[in-house]
Amino acid sequence: MKNKSLTTLGYHQILEQLKDYAFSAGAKERIGRMLPLLSELKLRKHINDTSQARGMVETYGTPPLPAMDHMEEYIKKAAAGALLLPEELEELCMFLNSVARLKIYLKKGEAEQISLAFYNQNLESLDDLKEEIRQCIRNGRVDDYASPYLKDIRKQMLLLSEKIGEKAEKALRANKTYLSDAFVVKRNGRYCIPVRKKCRNMVLGSAVDQSSTGATIFVEPASVAGLREELELYQIEEDSEERRILYSLTSLAAQNEEALKEDIRVIEKLDFIFAKGRLSLEMNAVEPEINTEHYIRLKKARHPMLSGETCVPLDFEIGRENRGVIITGPNTGGKTVAIKTVALMSAMACSGLHVPCECAELCMQNEILCDIGDGQNISDNLSTFSAHIKNVLEILKRSQKDSLVILDELGSGTDPAEGMGIAVAILEELRNSGALFLVTTHYPEVKEYADRYPEVVNARMEFDRETLKPLYRLKVGEAGESCALYIAKRLGFPGAMLSAAAREAYGEKSEAVIDSLQLTDTQEKLRREKAPSIQKTEKKKETKIRRFVTGDSVTVLPEGEIGIIVKPADENGQVLVQIKREKKLFSHKRLKLKVAASELYPEDYDFSVIFDTVENRKARHKMGKGFREDLVIKTEE
Structure with missing residues (x-):
């Protein structure tokens, strides 16, 4: 729950930013494990370190922290008795040079009695080892003068x-x-x-x-x-002497194993601390004042993931006179950003980081619990509302006096009447838990809940009626106004429809809302505009096709030839006619009945005698006695 809430707030995005200011893999790994602290002593120490690191960066510039990508590997290799290669010893020498420069940097702070700078005392530049390597190794090989x-x-x-x-x-x-x-x-x-x-x-x-x-x-x-052959003997001697020198340097490095490990440990810690200081400088952040009295006060707080040009500073306070704040206002009015800013500031401060604002007093939290966003879980086949309720139940189980609870769009995603009831029940449970809680909602009844208890207060996101734009400013002590109806009025919604909407939404209290909208009799009515019409395709008149039957004797016009119908007319009115043993297609319009088949032939007459070939008739006769593969009956279309 804790990690999920922190992820939702964007806490881990802040950690990714912090990693960008660290040089060593050890410091980056430590940043990745960061969580809000529960020890007041540790927290105050971490915040003080961050403040001192920022001060030193501002005064003396970025510290010359060395690259340490392979140092632990080389030290372990030397301690195990394996041979360090010339290029590996050269990297070790460069590391020790950087340690010496870092010590010089820290000594500047020591002179100013900055406690962070006294880590200098824990660093060993190992000048003897460094000088031996420098004299023996040059350009990645054992030097002639080794x-x-x-x-x-x-x-x-x-x-x-x-x-x-x-x-x-x-x-x-x-x-x-x-x-x-x-x-x-x-x-x-x-x-x-x-x-x-x-x-x-x-x-x-x-x-x-x-x-x-x-x-x-x-x-x-x-x-x-x-x-x-003589040269090859010298080459063997050269290799032996080079290895002797390398083993001597490796042995000297192994003798300093503990000092080198301590250097790495101290540098990783300094890297971690200075990364926090550099992030503070980048965010133009301030040191938060930490308290355990369970109150929060922010002045001109800026969400760290928003640019300074678009972010409207937030002033906010909770915990002294009230423990719960219910925020209402229009969509895109900044309610979610406001509550996430408060929660993210708390998480950052409780992790030893500075926070981007003008002034900050933040209390320690045992947990920051939040339900923000859709939260729909497709794999578990949960609806939006189900996912919210499941998450909120977990939050209610864990919330207590030292918790900070953030709930966005409380009770949304279901029937409004039931959603309102659930929202009030959740608020009552949070109030009884003693936790600090910030809630956003649209329900008017939830706004009224705050009037019942002195420890719960309404707040709203301000809205500019002239420009129809949200101001992203939080106003504590006032419930959100009817912005939707006001926006609708400004956009030309007819007065009669606005009045009907207000009566449906507010019932007995609707008249006060209608008065606030300042509707007049001259309010523009809904005017119908001419709309395009559908152009229907005219139905074609059906042509009556004359129906002939097989065997009818017909005259083909205009030639006047006499033929016999082989197949009646198809859907296009084409009729197959046999004239002098030749079959042709004619339009039904060209045919005139001469003698009907019923007058010419007896009932059930076999027309194959007239239309089939002799070969087909013989084949049909033989097929009648049983199927034969050697026979094919050809059908004329």
Whole structure:
């Protein structure tokens, strides 16, 4: 419930903002776990840290906090006896340089007796370790001057490399007639000359590689091989000496394991504290005064997620003379923003953060409980009203004297009469719990509830009657006025309809509302405007199709040919007629009955004798005795 309410208020969005001001992963993780504190001693310490951090940032600038992405990993590796690589030791040296700069930064605050600055005493810059690494490691490798022995080895290796190059060049010149190219190449770390394959036996040396075509053999001259083997021995010595130096530095780092861990712990804590100070500066926030007397007072409070240009500052007070505030007013009038601002300020202050306002007195809360927004839970198949009631019941179970309860649109989402009753019952339970509570609603009866008890007060969001715009200002001590009817009047709602609406809404009290609307007999009546009419398509007259039957003898006009009806007229009036054993379609309008089929043929006459082919008639006869796959009856359309 607690985390859900904080998420609803936008508390975790504030934490995400705070993370942007932290450098280390440890500080970001700590921010992610932040919750309002229950210990007054701890809370006052956290708020004081935030104030001092902001003061130091304003005075001395942003602290030079070091990057520590891999420090814990390197320290753990060194302590386990594993070898730290040159680049890892170089990162460790950079970290220690940053620690030294941070100590200088904190010493400035120490001189001003800022208690936060005395964390300087807990930091160790480990100058001996830093200097050893700086002398031995440079540009990601062990430096030549890390030891006299290493310097001598590398000097000998350089001389040998030069000799090997000279020998290779000499062999190149001596065997130029056998070569495919006139330059020395390196293959598998060896100096080689490119010899044509057919001349391989003419050059003394070892074959190391060949070209992709196989036409060239890369040969290490015999004069170079001995020097190369000597160089490899020096390389082994170089590697051994480098590892000795690295193990020595790693061992020195391991000896300082506890000091390095303490540095990381202190820097993560400072990173966390200075992130709060920088966020305070960014929000132009102030240090809240914390009390345990259960009262809240805010002056010109600004919701931290709204820009300063659009946010109207909020003045609000609760807890001394009243414990409950019922806020009414028009939609989009800022009621929800107002109650969320109060709750979010409380959550931020109780977490040790500064709050964006001119002045703030905030009490500690054991819990901040809220029901804001739709809350519809599709997976549980809960309606909006059901989801609200389920959430409110959980809130009522947990609310007590040190709680802050925020309920938005109390009793909405159901039948108005029943919703009003439920809203009043919830308010009564909250009043008896002793909690501070802020409620928004539209029900007039809920507004009247506040008049019964001195500890509950009405408030409204102010509305500009001239511009028809909400002012987003909270006015405590007054219930919200009939803004909907007033807006309707300004937008041209007829007087008779406004009066009818007021009587339906307010019953016996409607006359006072109608008077406040200042309706007159000349109030514009509803004028009907000419509207477009539907253009209907005229129905076509149905053409009477003459009905012929199969077998009718007809005359086809205008030719006067005689035919017999094969199929009667279709929906388009087309009739299939057989004329001299040829079947043709004609419009029914061109046909004239000559002799009806009933006069020409007996009842149940088989017209297939006239219209079917001999093959079809034979097939039909055989099919009558049983189905046969080898027979096909062709049907003429």
